[in-house]
Amino acid sequence: MKRHLKLTTALLALSAALAGCNDAATDSKAPAAAGAERPPSPVSVVIMKKAEQPLTTLLPGRAAAFQVAEIRPRVSGIIKEIAFKEGGEVKAGDLLYKIEDDTYRAQVAQAEASLSKAEAGVPSAEANLARYERLVGSGATQIEFENAKVTLLQAKADVAEAKASLNSAQINLDLTSIEAPFDGVTSTSNFSIGNVVTANQTDALTTLRRLDPIYIELTESSANLLRLKQSIAAGRLNEGDNDDTADIHLTLEDGIEYPHVGKLDMSDMAVSQTTGTYSIRAVFDNPDNMILPGMYVRATVTVGKENGYLIPQRAAMRDARGELTAKFVNAQNVVETRAFAESAVSGNNWLVTEGINDGDKLIVDGFQWIGDGAPVAPVEATVDAKGLVVETPKAPEATPAAKP
Helix, strand or coil: CHHHHHHHHHHHHHHHHHHHHHHHHHHHHHHHHHHCCCCCEEEEEEECCCEEEEEEEEEEEEEEEEEEEEECCCCCEEEEEECCCCCCEECCCCEEEEECCHHHHHHHHHHHHHHHHHHHHHHHHHHHHHHHHHHECCCECHHHHHHHHHHHHHHHHHHHHHHHHHHHHHHHHHCCEEECCCCEEECCCCCCCCCEECCCCCCCCEEEEEEEEEEEEEEEEHHHHHHHHHHHHHCCCECCCCCCCCEEEEECCCCCECCCCEEEEEECCCCCCCCCEEEEEEEECCCCCCCCCCCEEEEEEEEEEEEEEEEEHHHCEECCCCCEEEEEECCCCEEEEEEECCCEEECCEEEECCCCCCCCEEEEECHHHCCCCCEEEEEEEEECCCCCEEECCCCCCCCCCCCC
């Protein structure tokens, strides 16, 4: 019996000793665990402020020449000279083609001779009429006097006809020199020296295009047009910039921003029955011929202004329902995600009008590795025109004044 009690007492003592060791180990690890907690992740934030922002739309478009002329001969003959460089620039009035003009010179000379002959008959008819006018009633009959008047009128009519023939012959002679109707760039020549051409033929000799300025033909859906008009009617949108002076910016096929700003030139007052779109035409300066007819471009058109908050595209995402979402830092420096049912485009940003207040902190960088509820350390920054985040430098702390 005593032996059993001694064994029980020994087991209890061993258990107490082990428990004491575990408590000591736990107490020793507690400070280490507390020291291993990760500090809040730094994130770049932009301070939200409501302001009137331009409302833009991005439209696809194609370039088209400002003026196009298919050059055709207006008289028949053999091409004698091609005076332009194919694909080169020409000025208005420059010679393009010369047609053999020997025949037309001969026609002008013949018309000049006919005119001289007709003019020679007028003085004789005038003298004859004056003579009959004096003799009426004393040797000349009234019929003879009337015939003399008719003869003079016929002589003058012959002169007028001869002048018209000469003018026509001179026009045909001048048309043997085919000149550029405006400044532009030529295409390849479809005919060579020695080829016979006919007046008003179907095939063009060459095509002349004016590329400076140049047209950009844009297309917009009728649905967007209706939404725009509804926003204006509801007073949500200021139509101040929606006029013929609205600026239009281009992005070329290689992603380069075109340096010149365009203006609205014309918009169709009808919607296509096949595509459901309407056409808009803008005009741009093109001094270096950087834009050529047929090029695909994207145009950013300012359609009005609206009060709201800008969310840079780099800071925005779309959820499963297609709604715009962005992450913010709340008053407790904890991450939260907000969704916006309505948003519009404003340049390289999204424009929202609800769900944000002045002073809210939008996360623009560092949100890719954090989730809702995570503590963060916000660092104020800005987003430049290219979408790059630039941290705002902090003002240096004031140096305490030296004690006297």
